[in-house]
Amino acid sequence: MKYFVFYIALLFLCFGCSEPSPVPEAEVFEIKNIGELSTTEYTVGKIIKLDDKAEEWYKYGDRKLLINCKAKIKAGVDLSKIKNGDIKISGTTIEITLPPVEITSFSMDPSLIRTEMESVTGLRDRFTQQEKNSFLRQGEEAIKKDMAETGIFKDATDNASAFVTDFYEQLGFENIIIHQTPPSDEK
Amino acid sequence: MKNEYIRLAKNLLVLAAFIIIGVVIYRFFASSESEELTIDTTPIHIESIKTIAEISTVSYRDEVVIDTVEFYKKSSNFYDPEEWVRLFKRNVKRRLTLIVKGEIKYGLDLSKKNYTxxxxxxxxxxxxxxxxxLDIIISPSxxxxxxxxxxxxxxxxxxxxxQAKFKMIENAKTLSLQSKxxxxxxxxxxxxxxxxxxxxxxxxENI
Structure with missing residues (x-):
């Protein structure tokens, strides 16, 4: 019995002295050539609301959470998608077919995310950072879905036409005809 | 009379022990918040709209790991129960490790029609x-x-x-993405x- 206790204590000591698990390394990066023209920037806000009531008999207490977050979204056209046949020139007239407008950038910066209210009662656990990240991901998805209903695509289309017109006017073209491909639901 | 008090005290002690065991079992098994919760539906509100003209020509994607660890303070009191917890946790009191993926875009900002x-x-x-x-894109997803x-x-x-964002920007600066x-x-x-x-x-550079 005495030896048993000794070995158990030794085992704990060995584990106690070992180093904590290593941190995963990430050195992966990718550089890509792109050609996006962003013409509109929207800043949208959303309140992420969660009411986790104790529905099971063995749970006692509630958990409530309100997070205020903001997202910066840019929309425009991908100029690298313009093919050779999309630009036709005849004298001082240019006819150009622009690719469909799309979301070119979506960012939810951590500095624009703020927990407004957090309440945990009874024997419930506190919200972990893992849970909060999951709620923020859901909020991000919801913003992306709702973006189509705002005027971002129309604004981006109008502004892209205005920019391209101005650019070709400066190049000396007198008649600029722009065809806009309707936005797809890809992104 | 004295015996009755002792019996009452014993009963209360047993009751308290049962309550403590019950709470411990509840904390360990029943109260784990493992289920996937869904947020309520709330509307988005537009805070600002800006007309811009930015041409991004290089995209740089990076992944950064940021870790913070808090260790237990050294103690030699082996009879302290917290010391045993320390051994179980390999001396780590708290730890938070994040893997942040981000994208940085380089390009021209022609929003002020600053080209001739x-x-x-x-x-x-x-x-x-x-x-x-032009952009440092980071999001919860x-x-x-x-x-x-x-x-x-x-x-x-x-x-x-x-910190992850700062590390990403520093990494990007070393890759001479401006000339690219x-x-x-x-x-x-x-x-x-x-x-x-x-x-x-x-x-x-003066434009």
Whole structure:
């Protein structure tokens, strides 16, 4: 019995002295050539609301959470998608077919995310950072879905036409005809 | 009478022990918040709309790991129960590890119409501002909480995410992406301008 206790204590000591698990390394990066023209920037806000009531008999207490977050979204056209046949020139007239407008950038910066209210009662656990990240991901998805209903695509289309017109006017073209491909639901 | 008090005390002690065991079992098994919760539906509100003209020509994607660990203070009291917990946890009191994926875009900001085009019979000159960092894209869907041990505040998490962002920007700066953005801009403009004239594109830092 005495030896048993000794070995158990030794085992704990060995584990106690070992180093904590290593941190995963990430050195992966990718550089890509792109050609996006962003013409509109929207800043949208959303309140992420969660009411986790104790529905099971063995749970006692509630958990409530309100997070205020903001997202910066840019929309425009991908100029690298313009093919050779999309630009036709005849004298001082240019006819150009622009690719469909799309979301070119979506960012939810951590500095624009703020927990407004957090309440945990009874024997419930506190919200972990893992849970909060999951709620923020859901909020991000919801913003992306709702973006189509705002005027971002129309604004981006109008502004892209205005920019391209101005650019070709400066190049000396007198008649600029722009065809806009309707936005797809890809992104 | 004295015996009755002792019996009552014993009963209360047993009752208290049962309650403590019950709470411990509840904390360990029943109260784990493992189920996937869904947020309530709330509307989005537009805070600002801006007309811009940014041409991004280089995209740089990076992944950064940020870790923070708090160790137990050294103690030699082996009879302290907390000391045994320390051994179980390999001396780690709290730990938070994030894997942050992000994207940085370089390109031209022409929002102020800050470019000029001149031409004569043979040549077209285009003066553009120098490419710069236009976007640093980070979002919760690109962030993973790899390890969370102990309680962590939102402020600490935000601090770690800011560190990750800073590291990403520093990594990007070492890759001379500005000159790559210049090369890609020239390529893009040549594609957009179909002309037999000679095309000269210049980048001016004073624009």
């Amino acid at each position: 085009i001149r031409s004569n019979a043979d040549t077209v000159w285009i003066n553009l501002p120098q490419p710069k960092m 690109r962030t993973e909480i790899f390890q969370e041990q102990g309680d962590w505040s939102d402020a600490t998490r935000r601090q770690l995410e800011d 953005a210049e090369e890609n801009t020239v390529r893009l403009f040549k594609k957009l301008i179909h002309t037999k004239q000679q095309l000269i594109i210049q980048f001016d």
